[in-house]
Amino acid sequence: MYRWLDERLSLSRLNKKFLRKAFPVHHSFxxxxITMFAFITLVLTGVFLSFNYEPSTRLIKHLGKEVPAAYASVLYIDSLPFGAVLRSVHHWSASIxxxxxxxxxxxxxxxxxxKKPxxxxxxxxxxxxxxxxxTSFTGYSLPFDAFSVTATQIGYGIGASMPYMGEWISQLIFGGEYPTLHSIPRVYSLHVLWxxxxxxxxxxxxxxxxxxxxxxxxAYAEKVAPGKILGVPMMPQQGFMMGVLFLLYLAVVFFIAGTWIAHPVEVFGPPTASTPAVKPDWYFIWIYGILQIIPGDLKVSLPFGAVMNSEFIGGVMIPGILGVVAVLLPFLDTRKTKLRYMELPTRHPVRTSVTFALLAFMLTTTLAGWKEEFGFSNGQLWAIIIISTLATYLVSYLIIISYWGRPPKGEAEEA
Ligand code: HEM
Structure with a gap:
């Protein structure tokens, strides 16, 4: 069979070119x-969900009550054999x-x-x-229950707050001012196809x-075989390891998803006139936290009558600044580097400490997302955020240079 295909498709040339590539042996790779396995799982479970989900907000009768068809179809998915678990695996895989x-x-x-290249x-x-x-955010709006509608409304408001083009972008994604009749079909098409x-x-x-x-x-490859590429071939060794890891991934995610069913729509109920108290998914809570503690009346006027309000400053501008720094990083950090080897974090105390400080910032702004529950004031939370970020930088820098010493002269320039 292989020979038959090889004669027609030159598989052995392809095999030599790509499948013999050396993969480095290091757990961090x-x-x-894992990111890729989560994506594959999302596609596979998404196909199952799309067979049974109805992308419509028209009202239908369900157990004697009028509810949106999208909401009723999610209840239907949960009633199918393995339906609730597969939906939960989909939700958990997005987080993973x-x-x-x-x-x-x-x-x-x-x-x-x-760094270059x-x-x-x-x-x-x-x-x-x-x-x-x-993509995850668009998926959040699809069940159209009370929780998801409110969370999407918050996200819609943040997007629409962008001066000049915010309303336009938000309405493009949601087919008008959310929630309109067109919102769900539009978001559905973006979420499952584009x-x-x-x-x-x-x-x-x-x-x-x-x-x-x-x-x-x-880094160890430099000591073992300097100048050579060390690793195991993509096929069969690395391919086998990836297969095992994928099966492990599935085992873990099915266990988690079966034990903690994600987003229980029947508990949240269909959308109501009153707004339930909701929090976004964990990866948005740091932004939600900033919005909780930024003064609500903050406004900066711009030309042609546009304004930057607190929603824009906390929800778009602060994460946006981090995004711009990330985009520029490889073009700003052009110090000479050994192209092929991973640099040891302990040899680059400034960069490593800035990374830890960024994590401290994100964790403490996440804490601000629970402001009400913890009972902290805005001032206390700002103090916690600023002090922890600066202290994390300082403590990590001191720990690195006292345990591993300052980098030698050549590397000190890089640090
Ligand atoms: C979200 C989906 C993503 C997928 C599926 C993905 C997948 C991968 C895979 C499988 C590798 C090879 C193994 C490894 O180095 O870990 C890789 C390498 C790489 N990825 Fe990603 N990645 C994603 C996101 C990112 C992000 C967010 C960044 C950074 C902004 C990034 C930057 C890189 C770089 C620079 C390499 C080469 C690393 C090296 O040679 O050491 N990737 N990616």
């Missing part, structure tokens, strides 16, 4: 793969994809793998992370660039 992509980003950041893959990766978050296609195309480009440029090598 599995993070990108975002978490794994973020950890993968941190690994690239602290090992300097974003890998700028393109860094930018493709940022686009992937941004699009994964937006965004996954774009994600698949970006992942494909990300992988091609990586194959062309080869991975960075773990």
């Amino acid at each position: 599995f993070l990108g793969e 994809m975002i978490a794994a992509a973020f950890l993968h980003l941190l690994r690239i950041l602290i090992s300097g793998a974003y 890998r700028e393109i893959n860094w930018l493709l990766g940022l686009a992937l992370l941004g699009l994964s978050v937006v 965004f996954p296609l774009l994600l698949a195309a970006l992942i494909g480009a990300h992988m091609l660039v990586m194959l062309k440029q080869k991975h960075t090598q773990p």
Whole structure:
């Protein structure tokens, strides 16, 4: 069979070109793969959901009550054999994809793998992370229960707050001012077709660039075989490891999803006139936290009558500044580097400490998302955020240089 296909498709040439590529042996390289497994799981479970979901807000009778058809169809999915678990696996995989992509980003950041010549893959990766978050957000609105409608309304408001073009972008995504009759069909098409296609195309480009440029090598490879690419071939060794890891991924995600059913629509109920108290999914809570503590009456006037309000400053501008810094990073950080080896975080105390400080900022702004529950005032929360961010930087820097010493002269310039 292989020979028959080989004669027609020259499989052995393809095999030599791509499937013998060496994969470095280092646990941190599995993070990108876990992100990919979560994406594949999302597509597979998404196909099942799309067979049974009804993208419509028209009212239908369900158990004697008038409810939106989209909401009733999610209750129907939950009643199917394995329906609730598969929906829960879909929800959990979205969270895992975002978490794994973020950890993968941190690994690239602290090992300097974003530097020349890998700028393109860094930018493709940022686009992937941004699009994964937006795709997840569009999925949130689909069950059309009380919780999801309110959470989507908050997101719609943040998008619409962008001066000049915010209303236009939000209405383009939601087919008008959310929620209109057209919102769900529009968001459904983006969520199940256009965004996954774009994600698949970006992942494909990300992988091609990586194959062309080869991975960075773990630092130990420099000692073992300097100047050589160390690793196991893509096929069969790495392929086998990836297969095992994918099965492990499925086992873990099915266990979690079966034990903690995500987003129980029957508990939230159909949308009502009153607004339930909702919090966004965990990866948005740091932004929600900033919005909780930023003065609500903050306004900056712009030309032609536009304003930057607190929603825009907290919800778009602050995360946007972090995004712009991330985009510019490989072009600003052009210090000489050993192209092929992962840099040790302990040899780059400034970069590593800034990364920890960023995490402290995100964790403490997440804490602000529970302002009401913890009973802190805005002033206390701002103090906690600023002090923890600065203290984390200082403490990590001091720990690194006292345990591992200052980097030697050549490397000190890089640090
Ligand atoms: C969201 C979907 C993403 C997927 C599916 C994905 C997948 C992968 C995979 C499988 C690898 C090879 C293994 C590894 O190095 O871990 C890789 C490498 C890489 N990724 Fe991603 N990635 C994603 C997001 C990101 C993000 C958010 C960034 C950073 C902004 C990024 C930047 C890179 C870079 C620079 C490399 C080459 C690393 C090296 O050679 O050491 N990726 N990606």
